[in-house]
Amino acid sequence: MTRIAVIGLGAMGARMARRLLDAGHELTVYNRTPARAEALVAAGARRADTPKDAAAGAEVVLTMLTDDDVARRVWLDPETGIATSIPEGAVALECSTVTPGWIRSLHDALSARGVALVDAPVAGSRPQAEAGQLIFMVGGPAPTVERVRPILSVMGGAIHHAGDLGAGAWLKLAVNSLFGIQVAALGELLGLLSKAGIPPDKAMAVLGEVPVTSPAAKGIGGLIVAGRHAPLFPIDLVEKDFRYALLAGRDVGAELPAVEAGRRIYARAQEAGHGDANISGVAKLYLA
Numbered sequence: 001m002t003r004i005a006v007i008g009l010g011a012m013g014a015r016m017a018r019r020l021l022d023a024g025h026e027l028t029v030y031n032r033t034p035a036r037a038e039a040l041v042a043a044g045a046r047r048a049d050t051p052k053d054a055a056a057g058a059e060v061v062l063t064m065l066t067d068d069d070v071a072r073r074v075w076l077d078p079e080t081g082i083a084t085s086i087p088e089g090a091v092a093l094e095c096s097t098v099t100p101g102w103i104r105s106l107h108d109a110l111s112a113r114g115v116a117l118v119d120a121p122v123a124g125s126r127p128q129a130e131a132g133q134l135i136f137m138v139g140g141p142a143p144t145v146e147r148v149r150p151i152l153s154v155m156g157g158a159i160h161h162a163g164d165l166g167a168g169a170w171l172k173l174a175v176n177s178l179f180g181i182q183v184a185a186l187g188e189l190l191g192l193l194s195k196a197g198i199p200p201d202k203a204m205a206v207l208g209e210v211p212v213t214s215p216a217a218k219g220i221g222g223l224i225v226a227g228r229h230a231p232l233f234p235i236d237l238v239e240k241d242f243r244y245a246l247l248a249g250r251d252v253g254a255e256l257p258a259v260e261a262g263r264r265i266y267a268r269a270q271e272a273g274h275g276d277a278n279i280s281g282v283a284k285l286y287l288a
């Protein structure tokens with residue numbers, strides 16, 4: 001069993017931490033809002049007061065945080081950051097959805113301390129995190145990835161080692177862009193069909209059966225029809241991922257017109273007050 005620190009106990013991190021605890025790992029947890037750690041502490045995890053405190057003595061440090069800015073603060077703050085205490089020889093596991101640029105910066109900061117980094121963002125949402133059925137997209141040196149594979153297996157049903165450091169972050173941004181573009185198109189086309197006299201339930205009965213509709217889009221279509229937009233993958237995070245795909249694309253000179261359009265659509269949904277809603281809530285732009 002491994003001494004693991006999990007930092008960031010939001011919707012995803014808390015569920016991932018619970019899987020690790022239930023599998024018998026020795027878990028230390030930190031969250032900015034301490035109340036979110038209570039259930040894990042009651043179940044046997046040790047509570048830390050700072051990221052620095054959580055990482056001290058850990059063999060693996062896993063973070064599941066909002067974005068680059070939050071991750072930078074939590075890893076690199078000179079007073080409380082993980083990098084001030086993570087032991088030489090430990091493995092850093094960045095599971096947040098972040099830019100490849102941040103992964104490079106984190107690698108530079110940690111390699112100076114003799115700490116290996118693996119980027120391992122996930123596809124799947126709260127139900128998959130709870131069931132240990134996330135899909136990990138992993139970047140990093142093979143020996144380090146193999147070291148953490150048994151830990152990732154506790155949280156994921158599939159672990160794809162996609163390449164060198166940063167490969168996970170690149171793939172994750174591509175996956176979410178592909179998902180977000182499909183859902184935005186579905187929302188707008190259900191709006192079109194509704195105006196043409198075909199209500200969303202009738203439309204989805206057909207769209208859900210044709211092969212051009214992905215299983216993920218079909219699932220979201222069901223939520224749109226039911227008007228159920230309780231957050232699983234909130235629009236605020238969807239917009240962030242599009243923004244990060246564009247930023248990363250600029251770094252390598254890629255042309256991303258569909259991603260650019262997707263970002264604008266989700267930004268409009270945020271401006272309309274739907275930032276907290278599930279990704280399916282983008283359809284509210286087009287349906288009464």
Ligand SMILES: NC(=O)c1ccc[n+]([C@@H]2O[C@H](COP(=O)([O-])OP(=O)(O)OC[C@H]3O[C@@H](n4cnc5c(N)ncnc54)[C@H](OP(=O)(O)O)[C@@H]3O)[C@@H](O)[C@H]2O)c1
Nearest residue numbers: 008009010011012013032033065066070096097125232233
């Ligand atoms: N939700 C999904 O379906 C999903 C799926 C795959 C990947 N992801 C990615 O996974 C990551 C986490 O997502 P989530 O849904 O778990 O988000 P979340 O519920 O909003 O959790 C965010 C975490 O970041 C912490 N945080 C935010 N600002 C902070 C700050 N300034 N200092 C320290 N900690 C801070 C939060 O702490 P507090 O509790 O104190 O706010 C919380 O632990 C994101 O990168 C997201 O894009 C999400």
